[in-house]
Amino acid sequence: MKKLFTLLLLASATVTGAEAESWSLSADEWARPRDGLAVARMHPLTEIVSAWVGHPERRLLIRYPGGEDGLLWAHELRSWLVALGIPLQQQDLVAGSHQADRIELELTR
Numbered sequence: 001m002k003k004l005f006t007l008l009l010l011a012s013a014t015v016t017g018a019e020a021e022s023w024s025l026s027a028d029e030w031a032r033p034r035d036g037l038a039v040a041r042m043h044p045l046t047e048i049v050s051a052w053v054g055h056p057e058r059r060l061l062i063r064y065p066g067g068e069d070g071l072l073w074a075h076e077l078r079s080w081l082v083a084l085g086i087p088l089q090q091q092d093l094v095a096g097s098h099q100a101d102r103i104e105l106e107l108t109r
Contacts, residue, residue: 023048027101030073039080048105049084055107059090063097063104070095070103077103 023044032038039045052060060081064074074093082088097104 021051022104022106024097024099025077025103025105027073030077030103034080036083040084044105045081045084048107049081049086051107052086052090056090058107058109059092060086061092061094061104061106061108063094063106065097065100065102066095070097070100074103 025042025044029042032042034042048060052058062074062078064070064077071093078088078091078093081091
């Protein structure tokens with residue numbers, strides 16, 4: 001876990017444009033094989049974690065496609081975000097992303 005966190009910090013140090021407050025994650029990106037290292041390097045997760053670390057009082061809104069598949073995707077993503085350092089209590093799941101093949105993520109005040 002320490003190695004994963006260190007890799008995440010190193011990756012986030014190179015991120016530019018951290019002032020962005022919203023991101024999206026496509027189903028194609030998420031469909032790639034995942035392990036701790038792959039998720040820690042996955043765009044846009046490195047940017048999201050870096051932005052949240054800079055503002056830990058903010059909440060992460062996870063807007064997912066409706067239906068069972070979207071909900072399962074959102075819960076898996078949420079678990080990975082906890083492993084990457086964003087507490088479950090700082091995350092909110094909301095059904096109804098604007099595109100059926102994307103999860104939209106947004107840091108809110």
